Amino acid sequence: MSFTAIFFFVAIVGLTLVITWWASKRTSSASDFYTAGGGLTGWQNGMAIAGDYLSAASFLGIAGSIALFGFDGFFFSIGYLVAYLVVLYIVAEPLRNLGRFTLADMITARFDKAKVRGTAALSTITIVLFYMIAQLVGAGALIQLLLGIEYWMAVLLVGVMMTIYVLFGGMTATSWVQIIKAALLMLGTVIISFLVLAKFDFSIAQMFTQMTTVTEHGEAYLNPGLRYTNGIDTISMLMALVLGTAGLPHILMRFFTVKDAQTARSSVIWATWIVGIFYVLTIFLGFGAAAFVGSEKIIAANPAGNMAAPLLAQALGGDILFSFVCAVAFATILAVVAGLVLSGASALSHDIYGQIIKKGKVTEQEAVKAARIGSIIISVVSILLALGAQTLNVAFLVSLAFCIAASANLPVIIYTIYWKRFNTSGAVTAMLTGLISALILVAVSPNVWNPVEGKAIFVGEPLIMLTNPALISVPLGFLGGFIGTLISKERNDLKYREVEVKAQTGISVQDISH
Amino acid sequence: MGNKQKPIIDYERIASQQSFRQLARKKNSFLWSITAIFLVLYMLLPILTSFTEILHQKAIGDITWVWLYSAGLFVMTWGLAHFYVARANKYDAEAKSIIAEYEGGRSK
Numbered sequence: 001m002s003f004t005a006i007f008f009f010v011a012i013v014g015l016t017l018v019i020t021w022w023a024s025k026r027t028s029s030a031s032d033f034y035t036a037g038g039g040l041t042g043w044q045n046g047m048a049i050a051g052d053y054l055s056a057a058s059f060l061g062i063a064g065s066i067a068l069f070g071f072d073g074f075f076f077s078i079g080y081l082v083a084y085l086v087v088l089y090i091v092a093e094p095l096r097n098l099g100r101f102t103l104a105d106m107i108t109a110r111f112d113k114a115k116v117r118g119t120a121a122l123s124t125i126t127i128v129l130f131y132m133i134a135q136l137v138g139a140g141a142l143i144q145l146l147l148g149i150e151y152w153m154a155v156l157l158v159g160v161m162m163t164i165y166v167l168f169g170g171m172t173a174t175s176w177v178q179i180i181k182a183a184l185l186m187l188g189t190v191i192i193s194f195l196v197l198a199k200f201d202f203s204i205a206q207m208f209t210q211m212t213t214v215t216e217h218g219e220a221y222l223n224p225g226l227r228y229t230n231g232i233d234t235i236s237m238l239m240a241l242v243l244g245t246a247g248l249p250h251i252l253m254r255f256f257t258v259k260d261a262q263t264a265r266s267s268v269i270w271a272t273w274i275v276g277i278f279y280v281l282t283i284f285l286g287f288g289a290a291a292f293v294g295s296e297k298i299i300a301a302n303p304a305g306n307m308a309a310p311l312l313a314q315a316l317g318g319d320i321l322f323s324f325v326c327a328v329a330f331a332t333i334l335a336v337v338a339g340l341v342l343s344g345a346s347a348l349s350h351d352i353y354g355q356i357i358k359k360g361k362v363t364e365q366e367a368v369k370a371a372r373i374g375s376i377i378i379s380v381v382s383i384l385l386a387l388g389a390q391t392l393n394v395a396f397l398v399s400l401a402f403c404i405a406a407s408a409n410l411p412v413i414i415y416t417i418y419w420k421r422f423n424t425s426g427a428v429t430a431m432l433t434g435l436i437s438a439l440i441l442v443a444v445s446p447n448v449w450n451p452v453e454g455k456a457i458f459v460g461e462p463l464i465m466l467t468n469p470a471l472i473s474v475p476l477g478f479l480g481g482f483i484g485t486l487i488s489k490e491r492n493d494l495k496y497r498e499v500e501v502k503a504q505t506g507i508s509v510q511d512i513s514h
Numbered sequence: 515m516g517n518k519q520k521p522i523i524d525y526e527r528i529a530s531q532q533s534f535r536q537l538a539r540k541k542n543s544f545l546w547s548i549t550a551i552f553l554v555l556y557m558l559l560p561i562l563t564s565f566t567e568i569l570h571q572k573a574i575g576d577i578t579w580v581w582l583y584s585a586g587l588f589v590m591t592w593g594l595a596h597f598y599v600a601r602a603n604k605y606d607a608e609a610k611s612i613i614a615e616y617e618g619g620r621s622k
Contacts, residue, residue, distance in 0.1 A: 082556045212576050231565055235561060501528045501529050
């Protein structure tokens with residue numbers, strides 16, 4: 001490892017630790033810990049949402065995917081971005097108006113039952129763990145390549161860093177790590193894109209023309225179909241991407257860090273621009289890597305294509321840019337896993353321990369202590385799982401997390417806000433049907449079963465051909481909630497009135513004037 | 515946060531105000547119709563690319579239609595995000611007057 005690389009890594013570790021130290025002095029209550037006291041501004045939260053959302057799968061995965069498969073890689077960029085319209089139009093403001101720390105808080109604002117809260121916490125923790133394993137395993141492999149250290153050391157390095165941020169600095173530290181990461185990621189991406197564009201004489205048309213000849217795919221490179229040949233599967237995957245974001249616990253949690261619906265709104269606008277510009281630039285990263293690194297070298301470094309962006313940085317900007325981009329990738333991973341730990345801890349410590357076991361009777365000190373213990377538990381469990389999953393192909397877990405979020409969380413969120421007849425039994429069945437059907441369908445899918453050894457986790461024929469079951473499991477989640485509601489006689493129109501007024505006007509958050 | 519005594523809010527009363535019912539109906543029909551539109555335009559992309567060749571044709575130079583359709587989805591996202599904010603600001607003003615109406619009625 002070069003001196004520049006060490007310099008950038010140490011700078012990022014040092015800077016984030018200083019932030020954590022600064023944030024730790026501002027973290028004394030449970031509200032500080034989970035939501036940074038609700039005091040973030042629109043642009044701060046917008047940057048943090050982008051930092052939370054743009055995972056290594058986005059930065060390294062999409063760049064690699066476009067480099068190797070042309071347009072098919074770009075599907076992700078489109079889905080991940082349009083998803084923000086679902087967040088903005090349907091979820092963000094009612095969530096801010098109804099909730100406090102967690103998704104379960106928002107649902108129990110209408111159905112105050114332990115079983116509803118418990119199910120919501122279960123679904124949150126499941127999503128967090130799946131997403132986290134994918135991130136940590138990816139991070140381990142990546143840092144192993146970047147720093148030349150062993151896999152277990154790499155996982156521990158990331159694991160310890162994320163635990164420190166969350167444990168001492170709570171949401172304040174996590175948010176600022178995410179803000180800085182978003183700024184660094186944008187800077188790195190803009191520099192590389194500029195260099196790529198310069199190579200094509202700043203002509204987009206010329207870039208596309210050259211891309212028809214530089215890869216072994218010829219003109220097909222610019223059209224869909226190189227990677228996704230099963231139409232129904234492609235549709236299913238794109239559905240998971242667009243609907244999943246609005247159910248991802250670590251993204252939803254970000255809306256509790258702002259004071260009201262107006263700020264929640266402006267933070268989504270900021271996030272939409274940052275995330276959107278980033279996803280446009282993934283085209284330059286991908287095309288650039290295909291043209292100036294070449295698929296052979298990309299696959300040789302990592303079969304999934306994850307090294308495409310760093311290798312492109314090396315080809316265009318030498319050792320300094322390569323080191324910088326590697327450090328940015330490291331910061332990217334840290335920011336995402338820290339957000340995941342925090343949302344997992346909120347479900348474990350606030351929902352399960354504080355509200356269900358202790359029935360809400362915890363002092364401020366106990367709540368903060370529980371939050372810290374919860375963070376350690378979530379961190380340790382995910383580090384152990386990641387260490388055990390080293391040799392498994394777990395990249396599909398990210399899209400599985402989106403699928404569970406879309407199937408288990410989105411239906412219950414929508415019903416809670418918009419459906420008067422909805423009730424406790426419906427809330428539980430909506431979440432359980434979505435969660436269980438997504439898990440079972442993935443367990444029998446080609447991600448897990450493949451006749452060729454080493455291609456999936458087990459050797460054998462998959463029962464369904466969908467790699468992402470959202471097309472089936474999302475409707476099942478909605479249907480489960482619908483049937484569960486109708487078979488129970490419970491109905492509380494008065495409570496719904498309250499939820500409706502709160503969601504639409506934000507009256508409980510804004511405080512009435514006298 | 516939450517320490518000071520909040521007055522008890524009569525949600526039922528706000529919810530049955532004519533002005534509130536109007537706002538809720540207007541807002542929900544706006545939100546869901548736009549959501550339906552962008553979801554259809556978005557899901558049309560994989561449907562068209564998987565089952566037809568329409569978007570595989572060249573549009574500008576070597577740039578195929580599929581890229582232009584995708585660019586359209588990006589522009590749509592930014593455009594609808596700002597459209598939402600413009601509408602939501604109007605709804606905020608209405609929500610404020612609904613609360614004022616409620617407070618006015620209560621103090622009588």
